[in-house]
Amino acid sequence: MILRSLLVATLIAGPLHAMAAQGTATTLDLTMPPGANFDKGEFRLWLPVNAGPVQGVLALVPGSNGDGRPQVADTVWQVFATRHNLALIGVRFTDKVHDQSFIEDYVNVSRGSGQALLDAMASFAASAHHAELASAPLLLWGMSAGGQFNYEFVNWKPERVIAFVVNKGGIYYTALTSQAARNVPGILFIGGKDLDSRVSTITGLFAVNRRGGALWALAEEPGAGHIVGRSRDVALLLYEDALSTRVDPLHPTELKSVAERSGFLGDLKTRTYKAVPEGRIPTESTGWLLSERIAKAWQAMMTDRPFD
Numbered sequence: 388m389i390l391r392s393l394l395v396a397t398l399i400a401g402p403l404h405a406m407a408a409q410g411t412a413t414t415l416d417l418t419m420p421p422g423a424n425f426d427k428g429e430f431r432l433w434l435p436v437n438a439g440p441v442q443g444v445l446a447l448v449p450g451s452n453g454d455g456r457p458q459v460a461d462t463v464w465q466v467f468a469t470r471h472n473l474a475l476i477g478v479r480f481t482d483k484v485h486d487q488s489f490i491e492d493y494v495n496v497s498r499g500s501g502q503a504l505l506d507a508m509a510s511f512a513a514s515a516h517h518a519e520l521a522s523a524p525l526l527l528w529g530m531s532a533g534g535q536f537n538y539e540f541v542n543w544k545p546e547r548v549i550a551f552v553v554n555k556g557g558i559y560y561t562a563l564t565s566q567a568a569r570n571v572p573g574i575l576f577i578g579g580k581d582l583d584s585r586v587s588t589i590t591g592l593f594a595v596n597r598r599g600g601a602l603w604a605l606a607e608e609p610g611a612g613h614i615v616g617r618s619r620d621v622a623l624l625l626y627e628d629a630l631s632t633r634v635d636p637l638h639p640t641e642l643k644s645v646a647e648r649s650g651f652l653g654d655l656k657t658r659t660y661k662a663v664p665e666g667r668i669p670t671e672s673t674g675w676l677l678s679e680r681i682a683k684a685w686q687a688m689m690t691d692r693p694f695d
Contacts, residue, residue, distance in 0.1 A: 414459065435468055442471070448534075458477045501544065508520050538551070542565055555585055576608065578616065621681065624680060
């Protein structure tokens with residue numbers, strides 16, 4: 388277990404709080420001033436033990452007005468980050484008070500919250516003495532409003548994103564994303580027992596962008612409501628394979644493009660998959676999957692069977 392039984396020393400330096408277990412991992416906290424579309428913007432960085440230059444950042448974005456900072460202590464994320472030489476950043480955004488609280492303004496990242504995340508990474512780069520954090524590419528994890536934030540961030544700064552997920556969220560500001568955003572591998576998760584409005588919204592976003600060639604899959608977990616469920620298990624496969632496909636450890640900021648024909652197609656009606664065929668690539672009622680092992684996990688989720 389990583390850090391579970393270790394004592395953590397806390398140092399306070401103005402708005403930046405540094406917490407480091409001696410000889411182990413490093414944790415830094417940062418609070419940003421309110422922005423145009425958010426009230427609180429708070430971030431926590433976690434770096435693995437004796438971390439050299441990291442090849443990317445895994446951002447953990449929670450549900451509506453939630454606090455993702457404690458998620459950096461989750462040993463699943465820590466082990467994954469250590470194995471792949473990543474930093475973790477837990478994110479907390481809250482809205483300013485407004486009449487319709489179910490509509491999160493801060494997920495509209497182009498209005499300020501997205502830049503706040505990038506500014507936090509730049510600040511951490513200096514305070515943690517890891518200059519590469521300022522320009523590191525991102526893996527985006529999020530549940531509910533966190534997935535909404537991810538979707539809008541990919542459309543805003545696709546060149547910064549290795550791969551992303553949308554996870555059962557309900558409110559989005561963009562329908563058809565840019566071509567560059569559609570070229571970022573992603574999985575859009577829906578729960579078979581979630582609100583109809585969430586299911587239909589995400590399904591519609593997927594359909595319009597997939598018709599435009601988006602390298603995305605739609606993944607339904609039949610028995611899931613508005614919960615993470617098994618989405619993290621599938622997302623970890625996506626992140627791992629996207630890292631190996633898109634990131635050159637010597638030049639991590641120069642993300643490699645993905646060839647559509649290198650992937651697999653999931654049939655949304657039959658819930659089967661196959662390698663992308665020669666000739667015209669069908670987009671109607673199909674999802675695109677980066678690798679066969681992701682396709683197998685996708686099929687297991689869609690058919691409510693155990694993972695291999």
